[in-house]
Amino acid sequence: MTLKDLDDAGKDVRAWCFECARGERVDTNIWELFARRHWPMGLDAAARQFRCTECGSSEHVRLYPATRPYQPPMTGTDMVAAIFFGVRAAAKAKRRDPITERAAQQIAESRAARNAPKRAAAPPPVLVLVWSKP
Numbered sequence: 001m002t003l004k005d006l007d008d009a010g011k012d013v014r015a016w017c018f019e020c021a022r023g024e025r026v027d028t029n030i031w032e033l034f035a036r037r038h039w040p041m042g043l044d045a046a047a048r049q050f051r052c053t054e055c056g057s058s059e060h061v062r063l064y065p066a067t068r069p070y071q072p073p074m075t076g077t078d079m080v081a082a083i084f085f086g087v088r089a090a091a092k093a094k095r096r097d098p099i100t101e102r103a104a105q106q107i108a109e110s111r112a113a114r115n116a117p118k119r120a121a122a123p124p125p126v127l128v129l130v131w132s133k134p
């Protein structure tokens with residue numbers, strides 16, 4: 001049995017490390033990568049290409065057929081909902097936080113004030129005397 005056979009049958013593969021007793025489901029569309037690299041696709045031979053993220057070894061890894069999680073077909077309503085919520089999430093992410101904005105502005109202003117060249121104090125305004133008409 002090869003990875004491609006499993007993919008054609010709508011199955012995935014579970015890579016299991018017997019050293020660490022941990023495993024992960026892998027989508028069998030990975031057979032295309034195996035084909036490109038001319039790696040053997042039989043489950044026993046292909047297992048040598050999977051390394052455990054815990055122990056870093058492929059020695060104790062075995063591959064087993066696994067059920068592919070069910071993904072319901074997307075209806076028109078689903079698509080509209082995905083677009084709507086996607087747009088809303090993007091707008092939310094783009095919205096600015098007024099508190100952060102104000103803080104950043106204050107910091108920029110204080111820096112600008114500190115770095116501004118010292119200017120001579122402006123001369124006092126000219127005193128103009130005005131008498132009200134009697």
Ligand SMILES: [Zn+2]
Binds near residue numbers: 017021053055
């Ligand atoms: Zn391991």
